[in-house]
Amino acid sequence: MAISAQAGPAVEACFLSSILEAVDLALSSAKRPVALHEPRFGARERELVMDCVDTGWVSSAGRYVTLFEEMVASAVGVPHAVAVVNGTTALHAALVLEGVRPGDEVIVPSITFVATANAVSHAGAVPHFVDSTWMTMGLDPVALDEHLQQVSERRDGQLFNRQTGRRIRAVVPVHVFGHPVDVPQLQALLAKYDLIFIEDATESLGSTWKGQACGTFGHSAVLSFNGNKIITTGGGGMILTADDQYARRARHLTTTAKIAHQWAFEHDEVGYNYRLPNINAALGCGQVERLPEMVAAKRALATRYMQVFENVSGARIFREPGGAASNYWLNTLVLDREFSDERDALLSMLHANGIQARPLWTPLHLLPMYSDCPRAPLPVAEDMFTRCINLPSSPFLSGERN
């Protein structure tokens, strides 16, 4: 008894210090404290932003907004891109444009940033949580299929939740930390149930699945250019789609639904003021030019983490699923089950040593405002939450030039 009671803390202490040592080694060239994710700008961003200020064209009427849209559309390989103030408003507008109506349900993972569910609420709809898979960290197609078989029924050509009586309209898979979801399985499943596929690609700009970019798999997709994302506009977002009419409506709805006229102010529906200002777009134009460089640097950092953790026992770095090339937006350390109790001690130790690691988002079904929402069993989401830690992932930490 006495011996095993002492052995416990000793094993833990040894585990914690081996992790700290590995992270310290991976980040050896970085000054402390090391932030979770930081942007960096160069001469090009300075130049474009200054041009904006000098010409006075800082608001949404300026030409950088259109240029930024074109650059991102071409980088992703999607016909249309509509720039908005951030990823949350992009998702809100996309849901409205896809015909999600107040009282509908929208399927989302429980493991995602709260904005995914908030946008559903902003559209007056109800998030319906389905489990994630350790294969991708994203929505689990098998769990989704099983759950829909149990709770859904078709009526008048539409899918309903038998337990709540509400229509299930759409699914919003998230490519968590840049890792693509299981695209072919999800696409097949959504086709089978006739559900709309809206891609939350906020974390996965630059990620691909079998060579095709994230942001091109859903009927529409959204990006975020928040300060912590792979490229940033300060705050910003984008709606992507291949559907011409949808793109036109997206532009209209996000710019107060004003009818074009030389001087008159006529609007034909309740619109939003979601348009990205020109000064933010100018910053984005500079950033998108170096997207390939950023992705390469982030992948190099992920490789470095994997190398240093190869000889550490009790934890591993999450690897992109087969067929995918992830942007590794945030690197994730996964603790073995026996060490899941050590997560907070580890976070404290890392912070005490100037390393701003963080746990996963609290699974959304555990937050007070979403605790009564419909849901499938969520064992994997809860397991992930206890065992994952994100490590500092700024592209320049890899030591590559960028």
Place this chain on the structure above:
Amino acid sequence: MAISAQAGPAVEACFLSSILEAVDLALSSAKRPVALHEPRFGARERELVMDCVDTGWVSSAGRYVTLFEEMVASAVGVPHAVAVVNGTTALHAALVLEGVRPGDEVIVPSITFVATANAVSHAGAVPHFVDSTWMTMGLDPVALDEHLQQVSERRDGQLFNRQTGRRIRAVVPVHVFGHPVDVPQLQALLAKYDLIFIEDATESLGSTWKGQACGTFGHSAVLSFNGNKIITTGGGGMILTADDQYARRARHLTTTAKIAHQWAFEHDEVGYNYRLPNINAALGCGQVERLPEMVAAKRALATRYMQVFENVSGARIFREPGGAASNYWLNTLVLDREFSDERDALLSMLHANGIQARPLWTPLHLLPMYSDCPRAPLPVAEDMFTRCINLPSSPFLSGERN
């Protein structure tokens, strides 16, 4: 018959060319085309924005957001200011924070930019239109009182619309084109009916009534820093209030309702991502420093317009109401009733001569999505729409240094 049929067009042509001549005279020093309203930036804005880009602090976590809030709060003379992405989202958040709930009614003027009513819709509530007065161009307290006497009743300490059965929760007066509404009468009326006063001060930063600033009269107020406003952040807005608890809730609700923690992601209500990015706030810090100068320049331009129009018959420049000092955000030419049919011919002629004048916003009750909303008689709103034209009003047009 033949003579008067010829005299008509001749009088019209003479009227139109006398207006053009006067506007041309007022704007004699400006290059054509003359925009309706343009921003201008100086060395200070360059410096602050570059500091943002150089330090990498472009997103909402940066220090310029707080600094901008403090500068605006002090310029207006209000205890709290919460910066958000624009005036529309500021108004939406303010309505939610004031307890406006889906299905409530909110009284707004029909003569305002569509965003005032849109924000009410975004909160799930219904705009209820009340007439404006030629005294201020804003909400008419007399018409409001008469209308509420006719349609409202108190039940359980709350005000209801007897015709629709819905609760009337708040009133959003707008200081149109910078001219303060009739503050004491409206305040007395709202107290009598126990309605919440939310000030749409998006157009009136720098305007005062008896020396007190617009933005300090309601329980809360909102500003806009859109590119066409008196000072700009590209796109931006602010919520103002003297209520400590309301300010804390405003900050929480507009930043995803995240609970402060060193690393955990917990949120306790459905929040919004409405926070202003730091790069936009940096621009704002530079702009707010010259607010007094901007107001002076805009008042000088208004005086110039009044002078040149003194000798023109058939139209006059709208003057600030007694007791008020307006920022004259947009100068308004009011045509005499006999010339109201000439509005569009006048707009065409001004545009053809490089002067980007515009009519009033189409009264909101005439837009398709608001045509079925509850409303009082709106004769003045419709009269204003036929007879008002906004003239170019950029501060630097006055020729004053700025």
